[in-house]
Amino acid sequence: MKLLDNEYDLLVIGGGVNGTGIAADAAGRGLKVLLCEQNDLASATSSSSSKLIHGGLRYLEHYQFRLVKEALKEREVLLKNAPHIMWPLSFRLPHQAHLRPYWMIRIGLFIYDHLAKRITLPASKSIKFTRDSILNNTITRGFEYADGWVDDSRLVILNALAAQQKGATILSRTRCIKAVRNNNNWSVTLEQQGSKKQCSIVAKGVVNAAGPWVASLFDEVITGPSPHNIRLVKGSHIIVPRIHTEPQAYILQNKDQRIIFVTPFEDDYSLIGTTDEEYSDNIADVKISDKEVDYLIGITNNYFKKQLTHNDIVHTFSGVRPLLDDNSCDAQAVTRDYKLILSSNNNQAPLLSVFGGKITTYRKLAENAVNELASFYPHIGQTWTKNTPLPGGDFSSKIVLKQQLQVKYAWLPEFILNRFIRSYGTGTYTLLTDARSVADLGQHFGHGLYATEVNYLVNSEWASSAEDILWRRSKLGLRFNTEQITALSQYIQNYNGSIPL
Numbered sequence: 001m002k003l004l005d006n007e008y009d010l011l012v013i014g015g016g017v018n019g020t021g022i023a024a025d026a027a028g029r030g031l032k033v034l035l036c037e038q039n040d041l042a043s044a045t046s047s048s049s050s051k052l053i054h055g056g057l058r059y060l061e062h063y064q065f066r067l068v069k070e071a072l073k074e075r076e077v078l079l080k081n082a083p084h085i086m087w088p089l090s091f092r093l094p095h096q097a098h099l100r101p102y103w104m105i106r107i108g109l110f111i112y113d114h115l116a117k118r119i120t121l122p123a124s125k126s127i128k129f130t131r132d133s134i135l136n137n138t139i140t141r142g143f144e145y146a147d148g149w150v151d152d153s154r155l156v157i158l159n160a161l162a163a164q165q166k167g168a169t170i171l172s173r174t175r176c177i178k179a180v181r182n183n184n185n186w187s188v189t190l191e192q193q194g195s196k197k198q199c200s201i202v203a204k205g206v207v208n209a210a211g212p213w214v215a216s217l218f219d220e221v222i223t224g225p226s227p228h229n230i231r232l233v234k235g236s237h238i239i240v241p242r243i244h245t246e247p248q249a250y251i252l253q254n255k256d257q258r259i260i261f262v263t264p265f266e267d268d269y270s271l272i273g274t275t276d277e278e279y280s281d282n283i284a285d286v287k288i289s290d291k292e293v294d295y296l297i298g299i300t301n302n303y304f305k306k307q308l309t310h311n312d313i314v315h316t317f318s319g320v321r322p323l324l325d326d327n328s329c330d331a332q333a334v335t336r337d338y339k340l341i342l343s344s345n346n347n348q349a350p351l352l353s354v355f356g357g358k359i360t361t362y363r364k365l366a367e368n369a370v371n372e373l374a375s376f377y378p379h380i381g382q383t384w385t386k387n388t389p390l391p392g393g394d395f396s397s398k399i400v401l402k403q404q405l406q407v408k409y410a411w412l413p414e415f416i417l418n419r420f421i422r423s424y425g426t427g428t429y430t431l432l433t434d435a436r437s438v439a440d441l442g443q444h445f446g447h448g449l450y451a452t453e454v455n456y457l458v459n460s461e462w463a464s465s466a467e468d469i470l471w472r473r474s475k476l477g478l479r480f481n482t483e484q485i486t487a488l489s490q491y492i493q494n495y496n497g498s499i500p501l
Helices: 017-028 057-062 065-081 102-114 152-165 216-220 290-303 359-376 398-408 414-424 427-432 451-460 466-473 482-494
Strands: 007-013 033-036 086-094 125-128 141-150 169-171 174-182 185-192 198-208 230-241 249-253 259-265 269-273 315-324 338-343 351-356 444-446
Touching: 007 017, 007 174, 017 033, 017 152, 017 359, 033 152, 033 174, 057 065, 057 102, 065 086, 065 102, 065 141, 065 359, 102 141, 152 169, 152 359, 152 466, 198 359, 230 290, 249 290, 259 290, 269 290, 315 351, 338 359, 351 359, 398 414, 398 427, 414 427, 427 451, 444 451, 444 482, 451 466, 451 482, 466 482
Parallel strands: 007 033, 007 198, 033 169, 086 249, 198 351
Antiparallel strands: 086 141, 125 141, 174 185, 185 198, 230 269, 230 315, 249 259, 259 269, 338 351
């Protein structure tokens, strides 16, 4: 295991959006940080979201005004700091009077518009649907409002890159198997998943950001009871060929008071989800059930003229969200808020545990987490992430960036350039360096994925398998066939470049 030394200010356990966000924040304030993740970065909950940056309109029904306000504020911050992987998205909410009264939705949207200052997004409005609408003819009116879209797994990768650029050490596929507090520090044992090689480090503080495993970490790694209970809630999605050509997403109400989103996805597809179900099985084996598939298809078919069947499904994914146990009766009513619990009896080495949270508030959560730890680090610096672009996000607009890239890389097919801008932003220059033709990009694996990009992802973004590249560094897995996946896997296995641990 490649470690330059074995003493750190802070160990962060968990390579999801909260863990990488905390690592980046802490490293940028001058702390010496090590992050470990037992699998690939963003391999669990943080790559299984609905891909939305939003305040959470439906949370207003449960009176979670503080959470919605904070999320709406953060929505603006994130859209500004990561314009390559995030962008505004309009949502249409068809009205069905027997589900929620018109006045209730109108008031909810008014509150949503005014809870926090809007900078980039328009206010909500009422709309009408004609007989030419993509919706069933029984639906004649509704609403339109704005939120944001995010490539969730790339958000995690960019935070890991930001942390690394600030001096943090990022170890993916490395599990924390033991952490023992020794008054002023923690003695920690790490194990690399593939080789099973172990190493020992010392950390002045530990952050438990293990997501769905946050409570079980106390049973298996840190001796002692978990300071808070969590509820595991499964959310599942299906992906189908795009069911309409409109740029808007749709938010659909159901008679059980749940809602699902139907959003444009990767140009040619529609992403439909999510479900909310209590989950008690093995987290690593989470997958969509037939009941959930029927549920998502049923609601969609209740609204759209285009009718779906099971045969239309291209891909499915499920994630387990670790939500704060607030004793809510229904899974969909459980709060999406977060709680940070600091353990440091008699000024011992601190342990900070992260319970709950949602992707939109990850940056603020990370900032608050490091603030909680600040008193243990006299040399710690000031907060910095609010006004700093994530890696690749330092450009004025996608249009201008595309024009600049087209000047230098005029030979690059436009569909590849568009994907590069949406994934890497100004990092496209680093990826392509001085390539002067498509031939310079090396072996072509299909759908615009060339060896140059694969090499970059292995060397610079912790990718070590075809799955890492096709589903978390990109969504090209939607387009690859079995033969192409095999060729990519073989190439990665034989690749002689530097593979980060």
